[in-house]
Amino acid sequence: MSVHSVSRRTFLSGAALGTLCACSQCLSSVAPEVMSPADEIKLGRAAWQDLLKKEPRSDNTDAMNAIEKIGRQCAVAARMNPAGWQFALFKGKEINAFALPGGHVGVYEGILPVMQDANGMATVLGHEISHVALRHAAKRASTQVATNVLLQVTQFGLALGGVQGGDAIAGALGTGASLGILLPFSRNHEYEADALGLRVMAAAGYDPRAAVPFWQRMQAANKGKTQPEYFSTHPGGGNRIAALEALMPEAVAIYERRRGKA
Numbered sequence: 001m002s003v004h005s006v007s008r009r010t011f012l013s014g015a016a017l018g019t020l021c022a023c024s025q026c027l028s029s030v031a032p033e034v035m036s037p038a039d040e041i042k043l044g045r046a047a048w049q050d051l052l053k054k055e056p057r058s059d060n061t062d063a064m065n066a067i068e069k070i071g072r073q074c075a076v077a078a079r080m081n082p083a084g085w086q087f088a089l090f091k092g093k094e095i096n097a098f099a100l101p102g103g104h105v106g107v108y109e110g111i112l113p114v115m116q117d118a119n120g121m122a123t124v125l126g127h128e129i130s131h132v133a134l135r136h137a138a139k140r141a142s143t144q145v146a147t148n149v150l151l152q153v154t155q156f157g158l159a160l161g162g163v164q165g166g167d168a169i170a171g172a173l174g175t176g177a178s179l180g181i182l183l184p185f186s187r188n189h190e191y192e193a194d195a196l197g198l199r200v201m202a203a204a205g206y207d208p209r210a211a212v213p214f215w216q217r218m219q220a221a222n223k224g225k226t227q228p229e230y231f232s233t234h235p236g237g238g239n240r241i242a243a244l245e246a247l248m249p250e251a252v253a254i255y256e257r258r259r260g261k262a
Contacts, residue, residue: 058090064088071087076204093109130193208254
């Protein structure tokens with residue numbers, strides 16, 4: 001590939017990024033909500049059942065019991081009905097946990113040493129439950145659909161106008177959409193889940209100050225594995241920790257009030 005073609009693609013990507021960022025505020029009007037709460041729950045349940053068939057379960061009953069107990073406490077603190085929630089501990093070295101719409105939370109054994117204790121577990125479960133409470137899956141789907149519509153309209157317009165290199169420009173627009181809208185949108189969801197999760201764990205009776213050392217351990221465990229934040233759906237460890245520290249006084253106050261009532 002020539003230097004000229006690289007520069008051209010870089011320019012187009014940059015131009016596309018600026019254009020799509022400017023349009024990002026109107027995306028919600030293109031597809032304000034593509035998934036109803038009922039559809040969201042239905043899809044989450046189907047995905048969960050599929051996972052249970054494919055993923056081997058852990059035989060660590062102590063950890064599973066703790067996940068179930070703390071998870072339900074966090075669901076109550078998030079003002080959600082804990083009765084319908086399902087939790088699972090899966091075998092595997094993945095340092096990961098996830099949540100699906102409708103109240104399904106999966107945890108992999110690999111993250112247990114990073115959690116260390118009940119407060120670390122509450123950090124993770126409070127965060128994952130917050131994703132569900134905030135309906136991030138539906139919001140993410142709406143943004144994806146709206147972005148695809150915007151790109152298709154742009155590509156169609158270029159074709160109608162007989163613009164030379166229209167495919168290359170559309171490709172650059174796709175890159176711009178991913179970096180300028182979709183990935184940051186997901187990072188924003190992570191920050192939102194961190195913020196609500198901190199308050200949730202505090203309201204459930206777990207010390208929110210444990211969240212900072214937990215994410216420091218996560219950062220250490222993933223050292224050398226993560227890509228730059230700009231290209232990632234998750235915030236960089238340093239930025240995440242700084243955001244949590246800024247929220248800590250409010251969360252600690254919730255925790256202290258909870259302890260006073262206990």
